[in-house]
Amino acid sequence: MMRCLVAISALALTAMAAAAQVGPPTxxxxxxxxxxxxxxxxxxxxxxxxxxxxxxxxxxxxxLVDQFPEPAWVPSSNNPQCFIGYRCKDGSDDF
Structure with missing residues (x-):
């Protein structure tokens, strides 16, 4: 039983590490x-x-609740300023 739990834990960690990998550059x-x-x-x-x-x-x-979307552009193979979507920026109460 313990061996089975260890195997499942190792498999879950491997899957999480694979999901966290970043793909090729934009x-x-x-x-x-x-x-x-x-x-x-x-x-x-x-x-x-x-x-x-x-x-x-x-x-x-x-x-997140205290963040707002800000337009984001990235370099791509066919456009040096490609609108890709948004980045979440922290809100500020300082005015």
């Missing part, structure tokens, strides 16, 4: 492919350059 996909990925998944983390990545969402519904 610059290696077309603007439409990047946009479709965000629209299909709702929220996705993408490489925007060899050293940076970010979380993009299709709407404010994917943001």
């Amino acid at each position: 610059s290696q996909r077309t603007c439409g492919a990047n946009r479709q990925l965000v629209m299909r998944e709702g929220a996705v983390v993408l490489d925007t350059s060899p050293t940076t990545y970010a979380r993009f969402v299709r709407s404010g519904a994917e943001c």
